């Protein structure tokens with residue numbers, strides 16, 4: 001199968017591209033705008049064709065989609081904190097970009113997978129969301145993701161587009177940009193920087209190893225029913241504070257580095273997904289949180305070539321704006 005993987009230079013998209021090219025023999029074309037979060041280095045070991053462009057640009061999409069059998073859309077602005085500070089790029093990429101891709105898939109009669117998130121359902125105190133739960137997003141990030149999901153659903157319903165939506169829980173693993181909780185804490189612990197925990201740190205997340213998510217998206221691509229959404233939840237829940245404590249233990253860093261900082265505005269307390277529907281397609285998570293976290297810490301420890309240019313670049317200014325303090329200089 002020839003796949004157009006949009007946003008394939010990002011964390012989950014590059015993992016998906018790697019698995020599909022290596023294990024399924026797919027031809028992979030990556031279309032990516034290379035925002036601060038997009039890194040061609042993440043595709044060094046992936047056999048692919050790269051097209052530099054934005055999903056909201058019909059000409060770039062038209063060039064990249066040539067000969068494709070299916071489109072898988074990972075491209076998005078993905079950081080909740082950035083969506084609170086500067087929402088405009090979120091609206092452009094999630095809404096206009098998804099629209100341009102849907103039109104291109106519709107014109108050519110292609111199968112389409114929209115990669116989405118548990119955050120579209122909002123927070124849940126107890127129990128888990130199913131695919132039929134109402135969408136109650138809380139941040140500009142999750143609201144624009146929910147808007148894109150609704151647009152995808154309308155293309156399946158109105159035009160008969162073979163579109164499926166795959167909603168993952170909090171993903172973690174190698175190649176994740178260090179603004180996100182786990183790589184942020186791992187790199188700060190390895191450098192002796194403070195580990196900034198929002199509020200009381202009791203925000204509970206359902207942790208999904210990135211390869212499990214990528215395989216789930218593959219199941220939805222191959223076997224998903226058109227017009228359906230599929231939740232892909234991780235096997236374990238863990239509050240953020242406990243995640244940070246485990247990272248301190250795995251890196252051997254001091255508990256004194258842990259520092260509570262003011263909470264994110266509108267911060268959701270708990271996300272939880274029921275993944276029964278994707279299980280009917282034969283998917284199961286393979287990596288428990290303890291094992292995945294250990295693998296992730298080891299990967300960051302061994303792959304400074306990947307994160308050093310990030311940590312010494314624009315990320316430093318972002319970090320200072322966000323947390324009101326500087327990172328230690330690179331050693």
Ligand SMILES: NC(=O)c1ccc[n+]([C@@H]2O[C@H](COP(=O)([O-])OP(=O)(O)OC[C@H]3O[C@@H](n4cnc5c(N)ncnc54)[C@H](O)[C@@H]3O)[C@@H](O)[C@H]2O)c1
Nearest residue numbers: 007009010011012033034035037038054055075076168171
């Ligand atoms: N990270 C998670 O925990 C998680 C969980 C569930 C769902 N998701 C969803 O999975 C998808 C991928 O997330 P990620 O964590 O890999 O994100 P990421 O931020 O690591 O990567 C996003 C990629 O999209 C590219 N991109 C951004 N805007 C673009 C545009 N307009 N045109 C083309 N490319 C563009 C970036 O350059 C980057 O390569 C997103 O849609 C996200 O909403 C993420």
